Amino acid sequence: MLVRESMDGAPVDEAKQKQALKRGALVGALVVLLAVGIAYRVIHGRQPQTGIEHGNAAPGFKLPRYNGGTVSLGELRGKVVMLNFWATWCVPCAAEMPLLTRLARDYESKGFVFLAVNEDEPRTAREQVDVFVAQVAPDLGKSVVFADEPTTLNYAVEDLPTTYLIGRDGSILESHTGYRPESLLRREVESALGK
DSSP states (O other): OOOOBOTTSSBHHHHHHHHHHHHHHHHHHHHHHHHHHHHHHHHHHTOOOOSOSTTSBOOOOEEEBTTSSEEETGGGTTSEEEEEEEOTTOHHHHHHHHHHHHHHHHHGGGTEEEEEEEOSOTTTHHHHHHHHHHHTOGGGGGGEEEOOHHHHHHTTOOSSSEEEEEOTTSBEEEEEESOOOHHHHHHHHHHHHHO
């Protein structure tokens, strides 16, 4: 009896079986990836609202300032406020901080307030911010405030940097996570100041 062999020397029927198994494994992997993607979209699409969506009133806070004293959202009513949750160890935070301090300087006279809400470990935060201000952003000191747990929870901060733009009436105008280009931030601030 003559047995045909595939190119690798295996009998033809065995080669077909191996190929079918490989195809089946590939199809199975694709199905699993598709299911994971669908599950991700469903979970993220059904997350409960946090109360900090655009147009809602921004949660109040009273936070200690780096240079002494405190600041509250209530006392900033009538101004456009940018809250930027950050940490000294966060690379995208460090990259955007010089441009955020530039925005603060450029728009402060028009009613803009920038608050850099530091999320470093409370026991070492002051020392970490001292080093950061000295080495990375000398103009940042007047804008730094220290986060507390209620504020972090109220603003649903999970990733750094997280930024909120709050309108003169205390409502949330914009929010985003991650680094944003200066041109986009300027447009958002100018739009908020024009309202």
